[in-house]
Amino acid sequence: MSELLKGIIPVEKKFMQPNHLFALEFREGFVFGRVIRRRICQWKPYPVIDSNGLPIAMLPYSAQAELRFRDPRNPTNSILYLKSTTGVGMPWFYHGAIGLKTQYIQAYLRYPEAAEIPGKFANVDPIRPAAGDRISTLNGLNSPYEQPTDFHEIVIQPTKELGVEYFNADEARMHRPVLNLLFALYWTQLFTKISHPRLIGDIALKRYEGANASFLKVGFGDQPEEIGPETAKDWKVNPMTLDEASVVGGER
């Protein structure tokens, strides 16, 4: 990996193990929990396909409108989509990253689909995938095909689709984007003020080494995505701010 990428690390180093604590940040606040079990899911190589299941060929210096990650064996299915809010009764979500090749392909993620693209500088106009804007674009240098990185770290909650637009920056040649989809699917136990007040407070205040939790943000915008009423109900959680969480367990 190039020297430029110090501080950007391979995403598999950030995957959580069973019994690992986490704090998932939504717009409404943080949801705390731990991983009960996990499954590493990888689709490699994944040639990008359109809604008909045909691999896309990108003409020199051209853009590709937003696509989902469709299953080439059955394009009506999205690979990175969770249909239900829970799996076998447990809250679940995806966490991972995408590596791609060739270097000329620039990818612009949108989560949920049609929403904000990651990596915008705070004081500039929106990123324009159709114009090939080179602002924090995901490419084969910052997230190599063989080793996807957290350059754009992705958390996908249930019932939300991840979309992506592409731009072929090669002025002379056609390219077919090929991806490495590397994700962990976590089945989790979520904490509530009633069930685990002290542990929530410990995580929020980072009271001791064992309370070190992974902080994951849902969405790419200035603000995280909403958890939504259905997921909040099924997950039986009330997201809270870090300040609220800090006092949940009381004084020690």
Added chain:
Amino acid sequence: MVLKKEEIWDRIRTKSVWLFPAMTPIFVAGEEHMYPAALGLGNTLRDQFMRYVTLLLFQGDALVHHSASIQKLEADRVTFTVKFSDVQIAPAAMPQIPNGGHSVEDPILTVEGSTGLYGQVNGNSVNLTIVWWDDDV
């Protein structure tokens, strides 16, 4: 930024050009990463790029002996600097620069933004094959 060899492989470009007794552009306006001809900036590379030439292969024409020179058009777009002069090309020979091993990681010549590369031969014409890659694609 440091590129790995595998990353450079993706970027390799090769082309064949005929060099004539008049100064002949090797990279022509309007080609990939070159300024468009309409801007009137000559046969020069766009400013955000750096071009690394890794191989020059001259091909004798099987009839007569030629000599060739490779010259760089500097950023003032007026001055030419000779980089390789008097390269001897026997009728049946295929001299190459570098003479010996070719490595994509070891350029023999760089072309910066706003500069260009030209060639010239005495006699008739000679074919040149050139291999290069650009940074910041």
